[in-house]
Amino acid sequence: MRHPQSKSELEAYLRLNRAAAGEWLHALRHLLGCDDLECHARRSQAVFGSLSAIEADAGVVCVLNVAQEMEFTHCLLAGALLVMPLEGRCEVALTDGPRLPMVPLATVPADQEFTLTVGGGSRLALVFPVPGHIPRWPVQGAANALAVCLWQFLFRSEYFHGHRHACEEVNQLFARVRELLSSGDPHPAGEEPSMELDRRLVRVVDKIRNEPQWAFNLQELASHSGVSERNLYYLMKRATGMTPYRFYQRCRLIRVRRRLVDCQCDIPHISWYAADEGFSHLGRFAALYRDHFGELPSETVQWRRRLQALDNMSAPSGKTCTAS
Structure with a gap:
């Protein structure tokens, strides 16, 4: 199966970059709705990776860029989950023993505890929650069709016109996944769009x-x-x-977003970051930013700060990512 080799999947929805252990864990707990999730890594004080995620009515699509080898345990989700490796190595094993096939993706049924192991330098996509019954061992044709569907979504994500369009695409992705799982027909209804x-x-x-x-x-x-x-x-x-200009404008906004996600200062210099990318009017910039990403620039900063606050609150209990 051919797929694009871009490493910029969902870059417009970057949430964490060079993430520390605690914020990494709390982000995944939030996105997957699993407060008991634990993470074990060899170097708990080192960078864990970057995370992009888009949340819509139907569910969440998340892309992890993992900086070091780690293992997620106590994963018991209320809904089914798709795990697709984009690059590198990852393994999914159910608590009752069997290791799930990862080529081209793993399908994890709801209410079954599993362990996810990811190699350093790997990238993977998570799709959650998948509605309806999901087989532990899907037929190869259906698994391939699901993978193609997800690759097409990730390719298109580089050219979302704005946040409303992005949410529509997410909802359509989940509808297509539901259709593939319920019909058992791996063949698309029409010609596949080019990637x-x-x-x-x-x-x-x-x-x-x-x-x-x-x-x-x-x-x-x-x-x-x-x-x-x-x-x-x-x-x-x-x-x-x-249009070419709309893409140019979006790339500038994405560069501002990356700086906001990385910001560790007490007061983020939003107007400075915007001006560096050619946005001279802060009010118009904020409106454009919300149109593209569904939130204000200040909300991008606060998303990460809430995770850091949760980490500070939970640190005494020891419930964070630990060294294995």
């Missing part, structure tokens, strides 16, 4: 994403891609649903 961009668009996307100091210029962008301005506009719109 590859035209090479001319790849040049455009790379330039916008990797050159933060570049100021938007459609004529220059068209010359760089090798097509006319008009053709570039329609190529981009047809392939991603976004």
Whole structure:
């Protein structure tokens, strides 16, 4: 099965970066609704990784970038869970013994305790809660179809038009998963959408994403891609649903979000971060930010700070990530 090799899945919904043990654990407890979840790592004082997550009415899709080998235990979830390795190694074993197949993904039924082991440098996606009955051993065709469905979602996530569109896509993903599990038919109803961009668009996307100091210029962008301005506009719109400028604007907002997530200062300098990315009017910037991410810039900062506060409250009880 072919899949994209991008490492930017759900970067617009980054929640933790270079996370410490306690905030990492509390984030996963919150996202999976499991207060008893425990995490064991070799180096409890070291960085645990980064975490991106989008929550919608149907459920949550989470991508973990794991910095070191770790094991999650006491995982007993009220709903079923999909675990798909994106890169590296991870294993899922049920408490009653069997290790679940991980290629292309593992399906974990509800109300069954399991252990998740992840290798350092690995990336994995979690989809929760999966509705209805989920088989412990899905047929290969259905498992492949589920994996393709999730890869397509992750590819499209780089080009969400805004938060409303993102939530619609999440809800559609869960509906498709429910359909695949209930029908048992691994074959899509129509032609699968492509998970590859035209090479001319790849040049455009790379330039916008990797050159933060570049100021938007459609004529220059068209010359760089090798097509006319008009053709570039329609190529981009047809392939991603976004105009070149909308994608440029979104990449700038994502860079501000990363700085807000990383901020460890008492008062985040939101206006400074915004100005560094060319947003001169703070009110318009805040409105754009909420349109894209579903929250204000200050709420992005507070999400991580709440986790740190929970960690400080729970530290005396010893309920945090521990060294194995």
